[in-house]
Amino acid sequence: MSVPLTSLPDSARVWVYGTDRPLTPEEREALIGDLRAFVDVWTAHGAALKAGVEWVEDRFAVVAVDETSAPASGCSIDAMSRRLAALEARLGCSLLDSTRVFYRAESGTIESCPRAEFRTRAAAGTIGEATPVFDPTIDTLAALRAGELERPVSRSWHRQLLGRSGGRS
Structure with missing residues (x-):
């Protein structure tokens, strides 16, 4: 059953x-509407999952499930991945590419690039330890609420992508 994340x-x-590119308002509405429809009927081993969907930072779809009454199963997570793959094809964007790195450019916009390109940008000095990055590997709503989705490279696993030089500060 779909509920607000709050x-x-x-x-x-x-x-x-994260989407590999900014979405138009219509694409964003289609993505979030489809995901909400999915979680509204999402089940694990026949048990309804209490879940919510939210659009964050105008670039990230967040799906959360309260596992206290029914935990998400491997099959239910696979079903969500299949739904996201269908949305990728329909919208012409990437949602499931775990090799992409998301960071906030000096202009304030959110950029995304493959890890190799992130390393190249760091070596060129355009990305450094103070650059805000987004960590889509956070796994609890507490982490999202605490602001752990966005943090400086220096406080994220992304730091290992900077190499020895550390990029700009």
């Missing part, structure tokens, strides 16, 4: 899916 506990399990 009604879910901090312990709710979270999945964050």
Whole structure:
């Protein structure tokens, strides 16, 4: 059953899916509407999952599920991945590419690039330890609420992508 994220506990399990490009308002509406329709009937082993969907930072679809009454199963997570793959094809964007890195450019816009390109940009000095990056591997609503989705490279696993030089500060 679809519920607002605000009604879910901090312990709710979270999945964050970033789009490789900004979406138009119509695409965003289609994506979030489709995901809400999916979680409205989402089940695990026949049990309804209490879940919510939210659009964050105008670039990320967040799906959260309260696993206190029914945990998401491997099959239910696979069903969500299939739904997202269908949305990728329909919208012509990437949502499931775990090799993409999302960061906030000096202009304030959110950029995305493959990890190799992120390393190249760091070596060129356009990305450094103070650059805000987005960590779609956060796994609880508490982490999202605490602001852990966006943090400086220096406080993220992304730091290993900077190499020895560390990029700009």
